[in-house]
Amino acid sequence: MSNDNWVCFECRYSKRQNKMRKDIPKCVFCKRELYNIGYKVKIPKKIDLKGWLNIKKTSFERDRKYLEQKIVQDVKRRHEIEKEIVRIGKLNDNKENRRKIND
Ligand SMILES: [Zn+2]
Numbered sequence: 001m002s003n004d005n006w007v008c009f010e011c012r013y014s015k016r017q018n019k020m021r022k023d024i025p026k027c028v029f030c031k032r033e034l035y036n037i038g039y040k041v042k043i044p045k046k047i048d049l050k051g052w053l054n055i056k057k058t059s060f061e062r063d064r065k066y067l068e069q070k071i072v073q074d075v076k077r078r079h080e081i082e083k084e085i086v087r088i089g090k091l092n093d094n095k096e097n098r099r100k101i102n103d
Contacts, residue, residue, distance in 0.1 A: 005043055006034035009056045014043045035059065 003016040008027035015034060017025050024033045037059045044051025 002039065004039050005037050005041060007037055007043065007055070008032060008034055009052060012044075012046050012052050 002019050004019050005014055006017055006025050007014045008030060010032075011027050011029040013027050013029055013034075015025050019039075024036075026033055037055060041055055041059065044055060
């Protein structure tokens with residue numbers, strides 16, 4: 001069974017939860033939704049403020065990079081689909097033309 005670490009950066013609270021679960025766990029202190037930081041990141045001790053600041057920074061940075069890559073991939077995919085639509089449109093035009101010639 002694989003678990004992810006979920007954290008509240010403000011309360012410095014962490015909880016492990018199975019990856020397959022779809023619900024977002026909440027902080028027992030402030031009741032806000034916890035933030036998923038994956039399973040690799042080591043959770044700092046509660047008194048380690050620098051450690052918590054650090055995992056917050058690195059987690060946000062990692063997720064920002066991931067989202068940027070995803071946006072780039074989505075744009076590339078959209079361009080491919082648009083090209084395909086144009087190509088299919090041209091095929092249909094050719095069929096129409098052939099039909100006109102044959103009639
Ligand atoms: Zn909290």
